[in-house]
Amino acid sequence: MWIAELSRRTDVPVATIKYYLREGLLPPGESVGATRSRYDESHVRRLRLIRALAEAGGLSLARIRGVLTAVDEESREMHEVLGAAHNALLPDTIEASPDSLARVDRLLKDHDWQVDQESRDRALLASALDALEKVGYQLDDDLLETYATTAQQTAEAEVAHLPSGDRQHTVETTVLLTALGGPVLLALRRLAQQNASAHRYNAVRRSCP
Template structure:
């Protein structure tokens, strides 16, 4: 397809397509002349990935580049590539306390979960535990483990549905689901709280 069709198929303006080509985020097309080239489905997939990273994930160009480079690294497993994408979506966080770090480590050992020592999610969870402690309502260890076991079932249902036909598609789905499904889960949790509260607390006056 010509660049105009590539733009229409991907929803990315021609000027932006040219910019991604100059930046090396999009591989060059097959040259058909001094100033013309044709493009294939792999270019459509790459542009849709970049669009998801920028428009949905809110990533900056340097972060997009890290994800794209991971996608193109054939020595990395798809698991590792998805980890890079999730890490890019996680904001930089202050270092958590040693106590919360230890709680996270102990939880993962009890559950026998395979989570990288370098995972940003370890830091994010430890910081969240610190925040609860600072608010005067620390989360009990048994409650934390209950949450983890409940969410394991969700992950076991979700991960097999990722389309692994290409790395671009798998990463795009991961980005979209991470950013857009998490608010759905949060809202459903709040609605469940409202339901349970209505049953058990609505008649209490004090």
């Protein structure tokens, strides 16, 4: 298909597709003559993936580029891809206090979580704890504990639902679920908070027998 059809199929303007090509987010099509290139289904999928990560996942193009690079690394083991993709989602350098870092490591150890020592999520979590402390709120140990427990339940269910088989498909699904599952989870949490707060502040409509 030509670029116009790719644009129609994905609802992405031609100019934007060209921009993504220039930026290396989308691999070039098969060149047919000097002024024509052919695109295929893989371009459609890739383009939809980019848009989903950008619009629903709220990722910057720079992060998306990193994620796609990690996804395309054919050489890696499956379990390494996830870590690489996760790392691509996060800033390169994250500063965290040794205290928070130690707290995170203790948490990982207590829960027996096998996590790559290089995972940036360790530092990110620590820095988030630091940020909370800087505004005078320190997260209770048992609240953090609840967070960890529920996160584990969530993650186990997610990983269990991952498709097996075609590697490319599995990897793409994994990335999608990580990036787009976040907003879903946060929205549900806010809804649950609204419910919990309604209960706590007695704002629930009571039945009148």
